[in-house]
Amino acid sequence: MTDEAELRAQLVDAFEGAEYPVAGPMELVPALPDGPGTTFESGEFSMTVMELHAKTSGGDFPYDDVESLVDDLLAELRDRGEMDA
Template structure:
């Protein structure tokens, strides 16, 4: 599994219990188990949920699924 695939899977897993749609960045952070401190790791790559705010825009919302969140984050994070 590539770093991108591993991080993607971890994001989807972290949001498994979230209620969708998620309408705001604050609601998205609140959906992660440890909020902004939720960390996904693969090899030397570490990505915190709080860092997602740097790559997401208001136009990205609402998110309809955990897969959609993960798709956008890993794509924009340049993994």
């Protein structure tokens, strides 16, 4: 079972170092702790940032802050059935 709070914390930690506002996903890459190989895991959920980008729209840029980016990514993962309940 995916712990959404745990996944949210991982996403925030990974993306909070970007210089906001960000105009596109490539502006997030320098903030990632392991670059494109950064992985997010919780319960049965495991996805690299590259998979996250491929399995979602990548977000509705521009973003002024990390919270709105993470909110959109989590909503899309839920909508697409990528997280188990």
